[in-house]
Amino acid sequence: MTAITTTEPEALNFECETGNYHTFCPISCVAWLYQKIEDSFFLVIGTKTCGYFLQNAMGVMIFAEPRYAMAELEEGDISAQLNDYDELKRLCLQIKRDRNPSVIVWIGTCTTEIIKMDLEGLAPKLEAEIGIPIVTARANGLDYAFTQGEDTVLAAMAAKCPEKAPVIESQKQERNAISQLLNFGKKKEEVDADESEYVKHTPLVLFGSLPDPVVTQLTLELKKQGIKVSGWLPSKRYTELPVLEEGYYVSGMNPFLSRTASTLMRRRKCKLIGAPFPIGPDGTRAWIEKICSVLGIEPKGLDEREAQIWAGLEDYLQIIRGKSVFFMGDNLLEISLARFLIRCGMTCPEIGIPYMDKRYQAAELALLEKTCHEMGVPTPRIVEKPDNYNQLQRIYAQNIDLVITGMAHANPLEARGINTKWSVEFTFAQIHGFGNARDILELVTRPLRRNNSLKDLGWGNLVKNEAKV
Amino acid sequence: MKLAYWMYAGPAHIGTLRVATSFKNVHAIMHAPIGDDYFNVMRSMLERERDFTPVTTSVVDRHVLARGSQERVVDNITRKDREESPDLIVLTPTCTSSILQEDLENFVERAQLDAKGDVLLADVNHYRVNELEAADRTLDQIVQFYINKARKKGDLESKSEKPSVNIIGMSTLGFHNQHDCTELKRLMADLGIEVNEVIPEGASVHNLKRLPRAWFNLVPYRELGMMTGKYLQKEFGTPMVDITPMGVVETARCIRKIQEVLNAQGADVNYEEFIDQQTRFVSQAAWFSRSIDCQNLTGKKAVVFGDNTHAAAMTKILAREMGIHVVWAGTYCKHDADWFREEVKGYCDEVLVTEDHGAIGDAIAKAEPSAIFGTQMERHVGKRLDIPCGVIAAPIHVQNFPIGYKPFLGYEGTNQCVDLVYNSFTLGMEDHLLEIFGGHDTKEVITKGISADSDMNWTKDGQAELNKIPGFVRGKVKRNTEKFARERGIALINAEVLYAAKEAVGA
Numbered sequence: 001m002t003a004i005t006t007t008e009p010e011a012l013n014f015e016c017e018t019g020n021y022h023t024f025c026p027i028s029c030v031a032w033l034y035q036k037i038e039d040s041f042f043l044v045i046g047t048k049t050c051g052y053f054l055q056n057a058m059g060v061m062i063f064a065e066p067r068y069a070m071a072e073l074e075e076g077d078i079s080a081q082l083n084d085y086d087e088l089k090r091l092c093l094q095i096k097r098d099r100n101p102s103v104i105v106w107i108g109t110c111t112t113e114i115i116k117m118d119l120e121g122l123a124p125k126l127e128a129e130i131g132i133p134i135v136t137a138r139a140n141g142l143d144y145a146f147t148q149g150e151d152t153v154l155a156a157m158a159a160k161c162p163e164k165a166p167v168i169e170s171q172k173q174e175r176n177a178i179s180q181l182l183n184f185g186k187k188k189e190e191v192d193a194d195e196s197e198y199v200k201h202t203p204l205v206l207f208g209s210l211p212d213p214v215v216t217q218l219t220l221e222l223k224k225q226g227i228k229v230s231g232w233l234p235s236k237r238y239t240e241l242p243v244l245e246e247g248y249y250v251s252g253m254n255p256f257l258s259r260t261a262s263t264l265m266r267r268r269k270c271k272l273i274g275a276p277f278p279i280g281p282d283g284t285r286a287w288i289e290k291i292c293s294v295l296g297i298e299p300k301g302l303d304e305r306e307a308q309i310w311a312g313l314e315d316y317l318q319i320i321r322g323k324s325v326f327f328m329g330d331n332l333l334e335i336s337l338a339r340f341l342i343r344c345g346m347t348c349p350e351i352g353i354p355y356m357d358k359r360y361q362a363a364e365l366a367l368l369e370k371t372c373h374e375m376g377v378p379t380p381r382i383v384e385k386p387d388n389y390n391q392l393q394r395i396y397a398q399n400i401d402l403v404i405t406g407m408a409h410a411n412p413l414e415a416r417g418i419n420t421k422w423s424v425e426f427t428f429a430q431i432h433g434f435g436n437a438r439d440i441l442e443l444v445t446r447p448l449r450r451n452n453s454l455k456d457l458g459w460g461n462l463v464k465n466e467a468k469v
Numbered sequence: 470m471k472l473a474y475w476m477y478a479g480p481a482h483i484g485t486l487r488v489a490t491s492f493k494n495v496h497a498i499m500h501a502p503i504g505d506d507y508f509n510v511m512r513s514m515l516e517r518e519r520d521f522t523p524v525t526t527s528v529v530d531r532h533v534l535a536r537g538s539q540e541r542v543v544d545n546i547t548r549k550d551r552e553e554s555p556d557l558i559v560l561t562p563t564c565t566s567s568i569l570q571e572d573l574e575n576f577v578e579r580a581q582l583d584a585k586g587d588v589l590l591a592d593v594n595h596y597r598v599n600e601l602e603a604a605d606r607t608l609d610q611i612v613q614f615y616i617n618k619a620r621k622k623g624d625l626e627s628k629s630e631k632p633s634v635n636i637i638g639m640s641t642l643g644f645h646n647q648h649d650c651t652e653l654k655r656l657m658a659d660l661g662i663e664v665n666e667v668i669p670e671g672a673s674v675h676n677l678k679r680l681p682r683a684w685f686n687l688v689p690y691r692e693l694g695m696m697t698g699k700y701l702q703k704e705f706g707t708p709m710v711d712i713t714p715m716g717v718v719e720t721a722r723c724i725r726k727i728q729e730v731l732n733a734q735g736a737d738v739n740y741e742e743f744i745d746q747q748t749r750f751v752s753q754a755a756w757f758s759r760s761i762d763c764q765n766l767t768g769k770k771a772v773v774f775g776d777n778t779h780a781a782a783m784t785k786i787l788a789r790e791m792g793i794h795v796v797w798a799g800t801y802c803k804h805d806a807d808w809f810r811e812e813v814k815g816y817c818d819e820v821l822v823t824e825d826h827g828a829i830g831d832a833i834a835k836a837e838p839s840a841i842f843g844t845q846m847e848r849h850v851g852k853r854l855d856i857p858c859g860v861i862a863a864p865i866h867v868q869n870f871p872i873g874y875k876p877f878l879g880y881e882g883t884n885q886c887v888d889l890v891y892n893s894f895t896l897g898m899e900d901h902l903l904e905i906f907g908g909h910d911t912k913e914v915i916t917k918g919i920s921a922d923s924d925m926n927w928t929k930d931g932q933a934e935l936n937k938i939p940g941f942v943r944g945k946v947k948r949n950t951e952k953f954a955r956e957r958g959i960a961l962i963n964a965e966v967l968y969a970a971k972e973a974v975g976a
Contacts, residue, residue: 025504
């Protein structure tokens with residue numbers, strides 16, 4: 001380290017490598033989205049390769065009669081001997097007959113891109129013919145990585161949200177699923193009384209697919225500040241998509257939703273509240289504060305709330321304080337997780353990330369930088385489109401305590417005595433809000449706790465000759 | 470287009486990768502978009518591999534779509550050649566490269582100029598072959614390449630002095646392949662046969678020139694190795710033994726065939742006493758067939774589904790060695806269906822060749838067997854229908870990569886098969902005995918089938934009576950009763966109707 005960097009705060013350092021890294025294909029988003037949007041059906045239009053990936057990546061979910069299927073392209077489809085429209089119509093009618101969904105989501109893949117199948121053009125025609133809305137999302141590996149799949153789906157769904165708040169009472173009911181959920185079992189007067197707890201503000205819609213319990217937690221968290229959440233994109237059901245009028249505020253729940261954010265701003269004329277993401281107690285607090293400041297509300301009780309959460313984490317913090325963490329990068333949650341772990345007392349030399357949208361993540365990046373300075377640790381290098389081979393060399397050289405990585409590298413690293421945590425778990429675990437900070441640390445500390453129970457056994461390295469990577 | 474939820478055999482590139490990564494110091498480079506390297510995850514998780522899977526991707530992205538891969542593939546090959554100095558780099562096409570139709574062969578030639586190791590393009594087309602066919606082809610291709618190379622150099626080795634064998638077809642992610650390999654080596658040692666080479670698992674490509682040393686080639690699996698075996702037969706006249714030594718009878722047949730090919734080449738071996746000893750005292754399978762346990766299985770119904778090798782062998786074991794009634798046996802190896810039909814002829818009532826798991830689920834529901842022997846998919850169908858299932862073939866999960874020694878081939882394999890079969894059936898029996906003696910009588914659900922569902926109405930007392938009938942015949946009684954009612958135009962089935970039906974069929 002040079003003299004300058006020790007006296008003056010360093011800025012974040014961005015790099016870009018070869019893009020030769022391991023991650024999941026973005027079509028994996030159907031795995032969580034079909035469960036989130038209960039009346040949907042996801043049709044992945046691709047090849048055996050796509051199907052094989054989904055089948056293996058989703059494990060036992062495959063056997064639970066999932067509401068997703070492959071439209072497997074055959075040679076006749078590729079060479080245009082078969083008519084795309086007729087083929088899709090045949091399959092969609094079959095789906096309508098067997099499952100009767102409220103929406104069919106077409107997931108375009110690499111193959112539909114290469115053969116230039118005009119899904120966006122076919123969808124409206126077929127939609128009119130069969131009477132089921134069709135949403136088209138191009139979640140392919142040519143353009144996107146893993147969680148960005150959700151981004152393409154939500155961006156497409158943003159176009160389907162109703163434009164005007166319904167005036168008829170029955171429709172209001174239908175669209176207001178969240179408040180109904182929160183008001184469940186309450187009398188009419190109580191509900192009205194509840195309404196008075198909110199400050200009057202421009203409607204706020206949150207976007208990002210989160211498990212229902214997390215939705216409830218975050219909605220209630222904002223309610224404490226008098227902020228009303230008018231809707232979520234996506235909702236539990238396609239028929240409950242939130243109203244998006246011009247001038248509404250929107251806020252993203254996850255760092256990988258940049259297309260959705262720009263669609264909401266440009267196409268739906270909504271105003272984006274650019275905040276850090278509610279991951280970790282520090283992130284959750286910053287997220288609430290930012291929303292409050294935009295809506296002109298004085299946040300209350302956040303100091304105590306955050307302090308109380310941190311106090312509850314102390315046993316886990318003791319395990320990781322002073323240890324180093326390395327993100328190989330595969331799901332775009334990396335910046336937020338690193339920021340939280342640095343606040344927890346870890347050091348982080350490198351954050352790999354598939355794609356870095358500096359505008360959408362601006363507030364999160366600023367918080368990361370601030371956190372590093374406050375904790376007195378060097379800022380990480382942020383490596384976009386990393387090269388896994390080079391990263392492994394850097395991991396060996398730096399003696400990292402914990403590597404957060406995909407399953408392709410986890411076992412080989414463990415065999416070489418390097419602790420790993422499987423990164424995909426962070427996308428499926430509940431990690432948002434104050435209440436779930438413990439879950440993140442539960443994941444992060446697991447390999448280290450495992451080590452405590454194995455530490456005296458003395459077989460850390462389990463490969464024969466220090467093999468080349 | 471085809472609506473598909475589940476597939477039995479994977480895409481072609483998986484087969485190529487399985488073969489390439491089975492060899493030592495061979496690296497595969499996929500020409501594929503981001504995310505297609507899921508093979509690495511499977512190998513790392515299912516096989517619990519300690520080493521990094523030697524597969525990287527030459528990424529196909531938007532730029533490649535616009536301008537072609539250009540230098541990228543060549544750069545990636547030469548880079549990997551420098552970093553890890555593999556003996557061979559196999560450029561692996563995927564579904565994406567199949568339609569991009571770039572001249573990958575040209576990239577390989579250019580990369581070969583700079584690379585120290587060898588470079589090959591796997592000759593597989595995604596739209597024409599599946600995982601198994603691709604694996605067979607790739608192995609054949611690699612073997613031919615190195616045989617030709619050695620021949621040019623005059624490096625080929627000639628027949629060994631003592632009888633020796635190549636074991637062909639052991640590969641990574643193969644069903645119990647590692648255990649089978651150990652068992653076969655043991656068997657060869659017992660027979661006094663030197664194991665010349667095992668390919669591809671653990672083999673070095675430099676040793677492929679030694680393949681002609683062997684007196685014969687043993688190809689235990691129908692799916693992987695046949696092409697290579699035939700090539701070596703044509704090229705060097707090395708006979709191929711392609712009888713899968715799975716089950717007592719087939720193991721004996723395999724050994725007798727080995728005896729025949731060795732003696733034809735001037736060895737003087739007689740394995741009859743060995744077979745007799747092993748069959749009667751080492752393997753417990755022959756004795757099991759005679760025991761009371763197995764007698765109780767006589768005539769019980771089973772269905773079998775899997776790849777050609779395992780489904781055919783299991784069908785024969787069940788029918789011929791245990792007296793079990795195989796209602797139908799099936800395979801998903803459509804490309805090789807005739808072989809399967811021929812193999813199981815006379816050992817099952819019906820043959821089912823399909824890749825449609827829905828059709829298989831329905832066929833299971835209809836047959837109502839006491840046990841299923843199939844893949845993980847059939848195991849889940851079994852769960853839903855309350856029928857036990859022994860897993861005998863890929864697709865498989867991590868629990869089918871046991872750490873303990875569990876071969877399916879050879880004499881120890883026969884013991885494992887006995888356990889698998891017997892445990893499947895007794896578990897089922899236990900369950901039913903519990904029911905007969907009032908174990909779980911509170912069950913309300915009585916429909917068993919996925920497709921065997923009916924539209925008939927049952928009264929409360931009819932249901933109650935039906936529930937009293939032991940589970941393993943309940944489905945049948947239900948169907949017979951409904952048939953009876955339908956024939957007589959009875960809309961509502963009560964206890965009376967149920968017993969009337971019972972009397973009518975004389976049960």
